[in-house]
Amino acid sequence: MALRLHDSLTRRLQDLRRPNPDDAKDVFTFYCCGPTVYAPAHIGNFRTFVVNDVLRRLLELEYGAAKVRHVRNLTDVDDRTIGQAKKEGRPLGDITRHWTKLFHEDCAALNCLVPHAEPTATGYIKEQVNMIEVLLQKGNAYRAADGSVYFKLSTFPEYGGLSRIRERELQVTNTVADADHKDSVSDFALWKAYKPEEDGDVRWPGPDGAAPGRPGWHIECSAMSKALLGDTIDLHSGGVDLLFPHHENEIAQSQCCNGTTFARHWYHSEHLLVDGTTMSKSKGNYYTLRDLLDQGYSAPAVRYALLAGHPRKQLNFTLDSLHAAESAIRTLHAYRATLPTTEDVNDVFRPVQEALHDDLNTPAAFGALFTIINRRETDATRASFDRALFALGLDLDAASPAQTTAPSAVTALAEQRWAAKQAKDFAAADALRKEITAAGWSMLDRKDGYTLEPVKK
């Protein structure tokens, strides 16, 4: 079954295809909008990246790992990054390096495959400037009085096709008096002229005839995808919030500059909610991966919880859903141990991949997974199970709670209780169990000994 995915532009399910499957050099090109590195990424951000990671895995299973090229950018210069640098009184690069490192750590913990390239906006200034110059030459952009460059929306009649927002509606809603020098309020910035009071020392030489400054946000993705993947990419994805204006603007810039289709397929994943509303700093209702790990939840459980709802539906995140995820993962872990390591004759877990191939239906995939498990298929092997888990990106071994060692006082109590139990002095054994529990540890009796684990919350 081909990989079918909802396309945001046509609003239909469409098969994802390599345009030239007979060409050995042809690869499937996949661009996903990445994070802005100025603060910790919250798990809402990671819903997008985890969903896209499943997509990447499916593409690899479908075409072969060598036939997929996945690019995800890092926005390391914009109002927010500059604002954060200014606030902390540190160079912009310090801030963005710091948050990039933490972002990568979280990605690794969530078992996301590393993109083939992770370009940064500051690493592609020249490409962005070049693109702006082409747009100026073609008449799709103009220089403003302050030296900024804007995209002239009226030169691209197809604008709004993705978001279905018409220009006149934009103007109605644009109530903020625009302080800059646009011809039309709908026009968006390609290049922002340097403002000493706001930008500190962040500036580059601008496009021909423009002032020094920095690129606008939207142009970076257009320039980096062009540089790394070519004029037309097979799949472009991101969170729904990017649909307008970011992706709409990317289409306008890229298609006017390159004269060809920008992306063959658009995919947007929905938001993660907390307490029924979207996460945000101002509401104070967001979680970071670190928060959850510190509370004792495992990264695979977080990944599971993020995939527990259909990616194109809003998902309300709760600690209950994390508990459920932890339990489900324990079941998977125990089940895996029962599977033979023999070669598989029937791919009994095939329905899991099929569910994923049907518009990335992750909840249905989990359903299929457990249905098969509950059937106790005699043909099930570890290899077929692991293939299913690979597609979902679940690393079960990483789910085992951190092997914290009990304090010596607790170990001593445990030794005493074990001895008492061997001597069949059950009254003493029970009393010692209580003490151990009171100290925050569970003593789990095994056949030939015992293990100690922190008491579960």
Add this chain to the structure above:
RNA sequence: GGUGCGGUAGCCAAGUGGUAAGGCCGAGCUCUGCAAAAGCUCUAUUCGGCGGUUCGAUUCCGCCCCGCACCUCCA
């Protein structure tokens, strides 16, 4: 106001014009001295409300109620 999405068991969540996957929680049982783990079994005559189409609708259509998101730099 515009655009889009959704309302399915205690919680989460798939799905279909032909009579409701799955996970969690809970209950019972088995096994263990106890506990835990593991295994087995059970848990929606019903899919926001009211109409319509149909032999038949949770699934299609209309209206209504409720919730959420986006509307210029938020994944």
